[in-house]
Amino acid sequence: MAGLRITVIGGGAVGLASAFRILERWPDARLTLLEKEAQVAAHQTGNNSGVMHCGLAYRPGSFKARLAVRGIRQLIAFCQEHGIRHDVCGKLVVASREEQLPRLRDLLERGTANGLRGLEILPPERIREFEPHAAGVAALRVPEEGIADYPAICETLARRIAELGGRVVLRARVERLERRGGEWIAGTTQGEFVSDCVVACAGLQADRVARMAGGSTDVRIVPFRGDYYRLRKEREHLVRNLIYPVADPRFPFLGVHFTRMIAGGVEAGPNAVLSLAREGYSRTAFDLRDAWDALTFPGLWRFVARHAGMCWAELRRAFSKELFCRSLQTLVPEVQPEDLEPAGAGIRAQAMTPDGRLVEDFAFLELPRAVHVLNAPSPAATACLAIGEEVAERLSRVL
16 A cells, blocks of 8 residues: 555544544555645534543444444543543433433443443432532433543644644645546645545535535435533533433434533533534524525425424524523523523534435445545544544445
8 A cells, every 4th residue: 555645535533533544554655634624623523512422322233332432432542642631521311300211221221232331320319429400300320421622632633644644734625526547636725636545524515525526325414503502600510510411312412411611611502403504603604505405405394394393492492592591401400591601503414315314323435446424423523533443444445
């Protein structure tokens, strides 16, 4: 593989970790990573909650389950090696009603099947040992969950890529990707890049980059925006670490929850509403192409018809602090609307099929001398180093 020319598209956690793993596997490769923004981790990775997800809720045997469990352990080791801020603080998944107890037990069984250690269901009095202000009929303690500084992880990965002989090119938006004469040509805002093979980890643009390369895929990336609030400083004592609800198993979203941030402070959220801009982080963000792609996609309307009640509830909550707070009060009853200050927002790149079903697992597309990561929402940032290993293995098969 000496001198193999490799282009990696996308400078989020998955793209950077894939480039890093490829260079570990083929140290003589000539690798170039293309990132369209002026910095790495500008979108999903840099706007996430900072949580390291350990693989609790995912279907045993799925990519998400296997790669999250392996990935969080790799990520913790990476943070330790490079002195990156992180904290394996644990989380509580709180059942606020009796009817949620079967789902809580199912989470215990899934997490155990996935290889997680130290899981236990706590009665109400033991909940308060870990979160004095939380309330519920029971809670699942997940000691391996944690928080980390993802922008610092990505900056370190970019530095390691350079140290291993690769290069990261910023402001290089891919506008054309074609195979010609056995080579891949990526036309970008920084000129043309010619390579023997391509790895695309384009996140919010994953479907477009795959189609640009001639890939046959009927899935569409539908962007869901998640808004956050922050607890006022004098109310941060209400939350020690991570407090989550028992999620609805019909959706990949975890419900609004509390997260202690690695840089300080406590965030609450996110909700999940359709965004009319794939890279728009405000309620009024609008991009004509993105809106057209979403609103003319039959799968979106089938999804809305199937889950009309949930969609309406999420939309109402997005525009009402009181409703948002009411959801949070099921976890921490003392929190009040006046305790919440607007914080940031993130966008989830969620692949959806034409029949309106969300692609639940990580998804990959293999082309001649090319690997595309088609669906990698949460927990992809946590699992990035393990996903990178998977991508490198898949790349070895298509060469």
